[in-house]
Amino acid sequence: MVTGGSGLVGAAIREYVEGTGALENESWIYLNSKEGDLRNRADTEKIFAKYQPTHVIHLAAKVGGLFANMAQKVEFFRENILINDNIMECSRIYKVEKLVSFLSTCIFPDKTTYPIDETMLHDGPPHPSNEGYAYAKRLIDTMNRAYAEEYGCNFTSIIPTNIYGPHDNFSIQNGHVIPGLIHKCYLAKKDNTPFTIWGSGTPLRQFVYSRDLAELTVWVMREYHDPTPITLSVDEEEEVSIKDVALAVAKAMQFDGQIVFDTSKADGQFKKTACNKKLRSLKADYEFTSMPDGIQQSVDWFVANYDSCRK
Numbered sequence: 001m002v003t004g005g006s007g008l009v010g011a012a013i014r015e016y017v018e019g020t021g022a023l024e025n026e027s028w029i030y031l032n033s034k035e036g037d038l039r040n041r042a043d044t045e046k047i048f049a050k051y052q053p054t055h056v057i058h059l060a061a062k063v064g065g066l067f068a069n070m071a072q073k074v075e076f077f078r079e080n081i082l083i084n085d086n087i088m089e090c091s092r093i094y095k096v097e098k099l100v101s102f103l104s105t106c107i108f109p110d111k112t113t114y115p116i117d118e119t120m121l122h123d124g125p126p127h128p129s130n131e132g133y134a135y136a137k138r139l140i141d142t143m144n145r146a147y148a149e150e151y152g153c154n155f156t157s158i159i160p161t162n163i164y165g166p167h168d169n170f171s172i173q174n175g176h177v178i179p180g181l182i183h184k185c186y187l188a189k190k191d192n193t194p195f196t197i198w199g200s201g202t203p204l205r206q207f208v209y210s211r212d213l214a215e216l217t218v219w220v221m222r223e224y225h226d227p228t229p230i231t232l233s234v235d236e237e238e239e240v241s242i243k244d245v246a247l248a249v250a251k252a253m254q255f256d257g258q259i260v261f262d263t264s265k266a267d268g269q270f271k272k273t274a275c276n277k278k279l280r281s282l283k284a285d286y287e288f289t290s291m292p293d294g295i296q297q298s299v300d301w302f303v304a305n306y307d308s309c310r311k
């Protein structure tokens, strides 16, 4: 059972499983908020009683951009705490064999050294802008270990870096960097205006294509049995600048107009490199989709689904 099955990662898991990823004896269920509000214990119990899942991939979360995180720390903390507590406790009660939940690199300590790895999650306070979200997510890791110690549960978590792909939220104001750039470039091409990138374009990021993340998440569910988190990310050498990403978006969109960097806008953190050594020790040869290919597929999906996608 996949919670948050209608979102960016959930849709990618569904496409992977319905493509080549399913095993013969499996049947998959994808939840969205219409099926029940996971903040609500009674709704969550009903879902577990109805489907009796043996394995749960837990994606559902209250997620948002910087502004929303700063303005609603109480809601980001409480709603995620409620959702995560309901999913973990129902997974224990209904004897789920494996629970895999999602953390994020943005919940790591604000003041740290790079690259960051799985052992550093609790080594200092998160950035004040998203502390509600960050502490709620960090407690998933604490509770995974507690459930293992006290009840022998097989619960673990995944730390993805920046995710992009089809079915993303392409909002320019509230979305993440790649979907925002894709939407802006689409409008610049349509309106014959410059493609303006916020900031200098120099910050570095690791991006993981949603379909790669989907495949690796299903692998974690089947084969990674340890309560400590595992980072799912491209290698450190694959870190790219926002400028490179913008140029790849322009190429994929066949945009040949002017590209402008608006340096009056903030750049954010220069880099937040994550270490994927644990993943590489278990899956040394996994080949990630190249950024130009992933961006081309995301751009093609956005253009084909412009009228109906989240934006």
Ligand code: NDP
Pocket: 003, 004, 005, 006, 007, 008, 009, 010, 031, 032, 033, 034, 036, 037, 038, 039, 058, 059, 060, 061, 062, 063, 083, 102, 103, 104, 105, 160, 161, 162, 163, 164, 168, 169, 176
């Ligand atoms: P999306 O925002 O695309 O999707 C969120 C999903 O959660 C939707 O299916 C939504 O259902 C569901 N949901 C939200 N609130 C509730 C609720 N109260 N009850 C039931 N369902 C709910 O998320 P992503 O796919 O981007 O993210 C998946 C996970 O990965 C999250 O845990 C997130 O924190 C984490 N993550 C994401 C990153 C990214 O770059 N996107 C980076 C790092 C971590 P509905 O569609 O019906 O509203």
